[in-house]
Every structure is written in C-alpha cells, then in structure tokens.
Amino acid sequence: MNQMIGIMSRALDASSLRQKSISNNIANVNTPNFKPTKVSFEELLQQEVKSQFIGNRTNAKHVLIGETDRIPSPKLEQGNTVFQNSGNGEDLDYEMTQLSENTIWYQSLTYGLNEEFNLLKTSIRAR
Amino acid sequence: MSIFQSLSISGSALTANRLKLDVVSSNIANANTSRGQFVNGEWIPYRRKMVEVTANQTSPFTDVLQRELSGVQVNKIVEDTSPFQAVYDPSNPDSNEQGYVMMPNVDATKEMVDLMATSRAYEANVTAFNAGKSMLVKALEIGR
Numbered sequence: 001m002n003q004m005i006g007i008m009s010r011a012l013d014a015s016s017l018r019q020k021s022i023s024n025n026i027a028n029v030n031t032p033n034f035k036p037t038k039v040s041f042e043e044l045l046q047q048e049v050k051s052q053f054i055g056n057r058t059n060a061k062h063v064l065i066g067e068t069d070r071i072p073s074p075k076l077e078q079g080n081t082v083f084q085n086s087g088n089g090e091d092l093d094y095e096m097t098q099l100s101e102n103t104i105w106y107q108s109l110t111y112g113l114n115e116e117f118n119l120l121k122t123s124i125r126a127r
Numbered sequence: 128m129s130i131f132q133s134l135s136i137s138g139s140a141l142t143a144n145r146l147k148l149d150v151v152s153s154n155i156a157n158a159n160t161s162r163g164q165f166v167n168g169e170w171i172p173y174r175r176k177m178v179e180v181t182a183n184q185t186s187p188f189t190d191v192l193q194r195e196l197s198g199v200q201v202n203k204i205v206e207d208t209s210p211f212q213a214v215y216d217p218s219n220p221d222s223n224e225q226g227y228v229m230m231p232n233v234d235a236t237k238e239m240v241d242l243m244a245t246s247r248a249y250e251a252n253v254t255a256f257n258a259g260k261s262m263l264v265k266a267l268e269i270g271r
Contacts, residue, residue, distance in 0.1 A: 012266075019262060020133045023255040024182075024196040027140030029248050031199055034182050076196075092251060103258045110265045117270050 007045070007071055008113045014041035014074035015106040021076060022099050025090055033087040036079050036095070044072035130263070132196070137256035139183060139198030144249040146201055147178045151242045158233040161221045170221065173231040175207035207232055 018039040025036040048070060055062075081089040129135075154175050157163065163173030183200040209232045217226035 016130075016133075016262070019259050020136060020196050023133045023136045023140075023252075023259060024198060026251050026255045027136050027143075027198045028180075028182050029251065030244065031180050031182050037196065096251065096254065099255055099258050103262055106262045107265050110269050113269055114271065 005113065005116050008109055008116070010071045010073065011041065012106065012109050012113070014039060015102055015109060017074050017076065018098075018102050019106070022095055022102060025095050026092070026099070029088070029090055029092055029095075030086075031088060035081070035089045038077050038079060039074050040077055041072070041074040044075065048072050133259040134256060134263075136196060136198040137252050137259065139200065140252040141249065141256070143178075143180055143199050143201050144245050144252065147180075147245045148242070148249070150176050150178050150204060151238055151245065154233050155235070155238050155242075157231060158235060158238075160231055161219070161228055163231065172211050172229050173233070175209075175231065175233045177205050177207055179203050179205055 018041075021037045021039050028034040028036075079089055083089050083091050157173040160173040162170040164171050179202040180199055181202050183197045211229040211232050213227040214230050215226055216222055216228045219228045222228045
C-alpha cells in the first residue's frame, strides 16, 4: 500500500518534470541550434523492478538481500538530433502529442492516488 | 525548481513571440518608408529588423545539478544588411540624379511567412500553458 503511494508520487514528479521539459521545448521551437530534452522514468522503474536480485530467506530474521523499496527518480536527458534547417532538433508535432499524453497521464495518476487515499480512509474509519 | 516553472517557461516564449510579432509589424508598416534614419545630413531608408533568440540556459554545471529549464530569451534585435531596392521614380522628392529612389529591403512574402510562423508558435505555447495550468489544478485535488 505504502509502496504504491510512493511509486505514484514519484511518477507525479516525473510527469511534472516532463511538463517542464515539454514546455521548454515548445518555447524554443524557433531557437537556432536548440536541442530538445526528454525525461526518462518508466524505463528506469522497469529496470529497477526487473533486475532485482532477491536473496532467499528461510527465516523471518534473515537480513534482506536485494529487496529494496528504492524508486528511481526521473532523469532529464539531452537529445542531439537535428530536425530543422536552423540546427534545431525539435519536432513540434511530437512535442504537442507528448504534451496532451502527459496531461492525461498526470490526471490519471492523481485519480489513482486519490483512490489509494480513499482506501486508507475507509480502513481508518472502518465503514 | 518551482512548481510554477512550467508556466513561466511558456510565459517567456509568449513574450518572445509577441516581440517578434511587433518587429514583423514594424517591418510591414515601414515597407515603403524611404526616410528611415537621418544620418550625416541625408535620409537613408528603413532597414528590415530581425529578432535573435537563444535558449535561456544557465551554466551547464547548474543545468546538470538542478535540472534547470528556463525557456527562451530575446538576445537583441538585429538589422538586415542586405542592399536596398532601387525604384525608378523621378518625381519623388527623395530621388537621386538618375531618378532612382532607394526603398527599404523589406520583402512582403518573407514578412508574411515570419508572421504566420510566429503566430503558430504563440498558439503552441498557449496550449502548453493551458496544459500546465490544468495539471496544477488537478494536483490540488490530491487527498480531497
């Protein structure tokens, strides 16, 4: 339960950073030699989940091996493509689709987070 | 990194694009101005102006550390150094001995293309601004 809230709030961080990155890219659509940035989070989370090496425990008192509750933080990456004649590396259509996708993703995350909190509320009030 | 940063990023681009629109309007308005500047006792035509923009970035070091993204800024307004057009009009008071008048180096087609590109960029930034705003409003609903 707690882990879920942690992951979702980190995903909200990623979405908010992605919004900044996309609006910065759109702001610089006509800037010569500008290279757009992108935010990676999902891949990092996947890696963290998949590459976990978990030690076998036969007793509850054994030390945890590999099993961490580490959630990766979103990372900002600089692209180096050239798309326009001015040396600018930006595709405006791609940025606009990313923008609406990110907004909807953010809204579904807040919805999911609210549902988690509602579950907690229900169990606290026991009704 | 502030929560309202995405709005200020879009805001900086709106400012830059509005300035660009002002410069384009000035160019179109002065497309036939044969007396633009008074230099050394004689009139020279209006010169076409252009806007130079750069990504508003801090040093690469803070860029890596704080993931700073801060939009776009206008560096300066530069003048187009291409030659003026000579138009044959002997009755014009500004004509020279051969009957030619020097006219500004403004190309209406170029200005219209700039105008459209700038207004589309402005619209894209308004969309980004609205998207960021709706996300902030949604964030207020967490835990309601």
